[in-house]
Amino acid sequence: MKKLYILVLLLFSLSSCEKWLDVDPRSVVKEEEMFNDVKGFRSALLGVYTKMSGTKLYGSNLTIGFVDVLAQYYNVESGQHSFYATANYNYDETATYINNIWGESYNTIANINNILTWLQEKQSLFSPAEYDLIKAEAMALRAFLHFDLLRLYAPSYTASPNAKAIPYVNKVTNKPFPQLTVSQVLDAAIADLEEATDLLKTVDPLSPEYSGVAVTTSTDTPEFFTFRYERMNYFAVAGTLARIYLWKGDKEKAAEYATIAKRNTTGGQLFQLFSEKTWDNSDSYFNSEASLNSKLIMSEGRKQVIYETDLYGSLDTRFKDWFKYYPGSNEEFMGKYMRPIPRTGNPPNLMLMRVEEMVYILSECAPDDSTAIAQLNSVRSYYGLKGANALVLGNCVPEEELFKEYRKTFIGEGQLFFYIKRKNYTEIPFSVVEDVQKAYVLPIPDLEIEFGLID
Secondary structure, three states: OEEEEOOOOEEEEEOOEEEEEOOOOOHHHHHHHHOOOHHHHHHHHHHHHHHHOOOOOOOOOOOOOHHHHHOOOOOOOOOOOOOHHHHOOOHHHOHHHHHHHHHHHHHHHHHHHHHHHHHHHOHHHOOHHHHHHHHHHHHHHHHHHHHHHHHHHOOOOOOOOOOEOOOOOOOOOOOOEOOOEHHHHHHHHHHHHHHHHHHHOOOOOOOOOOOOOOOOOOOOOOHHHOOHHHOOOHHHHHHHHHHHHHHOOOHHHHHHHHHHHHOOOOOOEEEEEOOOOHHHHHHOOOOOOOOOOOOOOOOHHHHHHHOOHHHHOOOOHHHHHOEEEOOOOOOEEEOOOOOOOOOOOOOOOEEEEEHHHHHHHHHHOOOOHHHHHHHHHHHHHHOOOOHHHOOOOOOOOHHHHHHHHHHHHOOOOOOHHHHHHHOOOOOOOOOOOOOHHHHOOOOOOOOOOEEEEEO
C-alpha cells in the first residue's frame, strides 16, 4: 500500500499580506479571528484566487509553462533547458513541477474546505445572497481544482474510467481520504458544480435569472459582487460542467452546458484570474533577456505549421496578434501576457476559460458534420478566416479541423494537452517520444503530511 501525502497548511490572503494558519490547536483562535465577520470570509475567498494565480498553479505551470510544454508548443531541444525533461515526458526529472502542482492544488482545496466549514457555522452573519455566493464559488472552485488534478494525475476517462485516480477532498478532517476512481472523481465534481449552479442562479449578477436581491445586510456597497469574470461565476460553472461531461464522454450533457456558457454576451472570457505578477511570470519565459535555458520559443517553422500559413498566409489574427517581438529585440515570443515598454496600464488577466472553447465543445458534440463545421467557422470568422477561407463540408474532416483550432487558440492557456490526452492520441505532434502513453499520467508525489491512501 502506497501512502498518499497531501499538504494541508492553510494560507489566506489578508489585504496586501499573507497569513499562515497553523494546523494545530492554536489555529482555532486565529481562524475565529478571521471568520468573526463577513470581511474575513471575503478576504479568505479572495485569498484562494490569489493562490490560484501563483506560479505553482495558473500563474505559470497550468497555463504558460509546464502544461503548454507538454503540448509541444515550443522548441525545447537543449538538454540544459529547464523544461527539457518535461518536453520529453521524463517525469522522474520533473519532480519540482509535479510536486508544486499537486501540493499547491490540495493546499488551496484545504483553504476552500475551511471556508465552507466556517461559513456554515457563521451563516447568521450573512444576507442570504452573499452566503449563497460565497458557498457557490467555493464549491465550484473545489471542483475546478480537482478536475485539473484528475486531468494530470490519472488516466483519461476514455482510456480507463474505472482506474484508481485521486482523492476528492471535500471537508476538513484528520482522517485519510480514499483514492477514488476516475468516474467517482468526475461524479463528485459534478455534484459540487450542480449545487453551485443552483445557488448562483439568482445571486450572480451575470446569471440570466439574477433576481437583483439585496446583497448585504449592512450599508456597504455591493463591491463583492463585482468583477465576476475574475471569479467563479455562473457561466464559468456551466463551462466547467461542459468540460467535465465531455471528459466523461457524455456529449449530450456537455452540449447542454456549453450552450448555457456560450450565452455569455459580454466578451470572449468566461473565467480569468487577476494577478499583479502576470508580466513578471511572462518575462520568465518570453523575454529576450531571460536565460537561454528558460526561454520558450516557437520556431518560425512550427508556427507556420500550426497556423497553416501555406493556406491562409497571415490572415489569422491569432498568428498576427498573439506573437510579438520583445521590445528592443529581434526575438519573437508568445505575446498574450507580454510586458509593454513603456509599461502602461495593468497586467492582463490570466485566461482560464473562454467562449471559443464552448463553441469547440458544441462542434465536437454536433449531430452532423455540417453543424460541426458551422461551429468551427463561427470562431474562424472571428479570427479573420472567412469567406473563401471558411471550411467547406466535404472538403475537410471536422475532427482534424477541431484539433487545429484547439492548437491555434489555446497557446498560453494550458488546454491543448488535455485535449490530446482526452482523445488518447497515439502520437503527439512535434514530439520525438514514441511511447506517448507515458506522457498522459503524471506520477502522484509523496508529500510530508499523510492525508489519504493510494493503492
